[in-house]
Amino acid sequence: MKEKGLSISSSCSSQIAMHRIAMHRIAMQRIAMKTPGIKWLIAGFLALSLSITGEVALAQQSIIRGTVVAAIDGESLQGVNIALYEADSLRLGTVSGNDGVYALAKIQAGTYELRASFIGFESFVDTLVIGRADRIIINLTLEIEQTTLDELVVEGDREAGTARVLAGQTTIRPADIEMIPGPDISGDLVNYLTTLPGIVSVGDRGGQLFIRGGEPWQNLVLLDGMWVYQPFHILGFFSSFPSEILQTVDVYAGGYTSQYGGRISSVIDVKSRNGNKKHYAGTASATPFVSGFTFEGPIVDDILSFLVSYRRSNMEDGASRLVDDELPFEFGDFFAKTHAFINSNTQLSLSMLRTNDKGSVFEGNDLEEPEYVDWKNRSVSTRYLVFPRAFPIMAEFIIAASRLKSTQESGLG
Template identity: 40%
Template structure:
């Protein structure tokens, strides 16, 4: 009986403390402010991993790095006067001063300009030696969109397939393959993923191109060894590709025209600062143009279509939908000629023709 009365007397105290903590948290949140925004280059491309600092009286109050959209969020900031500093290697540091009031959510759009070459100072990199087997990331190479564009291809824009062929230990089948060999492994022991979804034939038939054009690739992790069990049972290599989100601030796009492959891409906001889309379409013209230019048939046709929808639902919530379709068709035996040496445009039963395609649709919810 004594214990029961004790519980009855203590219970209202816990209820009171719970109510006070809830309303106290709401009041504290109402008295604080936040700063969010986007960091882009002069060409309106999102600048990922830029350093964003909020400074007050020469003291850093909060700091964060921009994400793949160039977005950042500094939450739970006390009212007062602050200086916002944004920096990235090779760009002029951005600075802006402002005052925050209670409950304010300030939106800042930052455009970064490349620094002149003569203004860049010497860079000294210092790091402590890491020891232990667990610290070694053997066989991993991280590839950015800038790396992809640095390798020339038979076309206008870059492609991840051409960059991979410049990596030691990677050998392509040639101009009639569609797959690569990594360190002597079989082609069926390579795994390729797009935003976490597997793609079984990611390379096009000419091997210079893949389902990952420069315009839509954010970054890629290429493992030739040391990848974990989360990637399944493949033993040769893993290509883990992350695709870009569309520009959430303004409409942008590009187009390219070449005999091997032509394409167009467009991106922009559906709801400004919240929802974006990016679309890319590429088509090979080699089968159509080469008979007129070279007088010889090249029986290859391939193309791909990519689309991604990304929405920011809050400071810690986002959702994305990704779609991809690729197709390849070609005569691996080469050009079929008649008795007098002229190319045969159509053969009724051509058993040497091969074809494959990929169709992918999926989504992610991050919280």
């Protein structure tokens, strides 16, 4: 009887407890109906709980990141394939960006093989033992591959034509620019741009480009993050960016993101090289139209470098004598840059651009006087890149200042 009594007592207690729980739920529902804010409070508490749980799980995962450079000159390499293998099985992969930066995230603890490959360079392979919540920085230096071939036949069409093209975006490299002939010994960006669909110039003078029907002032032109208000010289065959200083040029004819604010027609984002961190190098050229030089080298080997470029027109002493006619144009540009690897996860660069243009845009006639223009660009920028140790991202800070001074007058100039 005691056992039965205990059993009945237990059963009654359970029924009473269930009844109390049901009454408690009804009471909570009544309170919730009277105070709707409690619903949001409960939902917020559950979301916070899930977020904390996710952060704890994410904190147990590791991150590998770093920068890829060429051994011959220390320049950043874009487009390097980075892959992480586990027992010959591919786990993660990525491609280095414009600054040679790469990151692999959400890596579980274990033993892996890190592989890096790029056309024309020797592959990099290393074995890594990764623990929990590791933050690993691996900066890669790739050597140029020396290969002797008896015969090599390459057939096929380039999928993107003469440059890499995405939806609304065209990426141009110095090798692409050199394919287009120009009045200078080396190619020039403006001559390449005019071969792209939707981009036209007003002729051989004025320094203006019309892109997809927009006005020239509606184009945003950037050099290392600084605005260049008048990026093309008065003689329409030359831009303010010699091909020797260029790393990549991204042209957005549409579909560009909110980071490119301030213009509505197009974006031309120019990125310059960092300069040789291994040895000194330079070029010099002279033509009837323009002469100039570039010089680069290390200030501190493998850490700090500089790059300088200067050009000046030779119209009066060169081209005008060849055509036996007056060519009223005068222009020039000066570019300087220093770049430093401050430490394994921080980079700093300083850039400066100065341009000068003066000449005739209208020769005049019996009814109208000739018109002359004169403009000067002054632009400087500081660019700071940092890779936070806790996250697989790159933070970029740019401080830039630009100024354009221009005048236009009629008469004898």
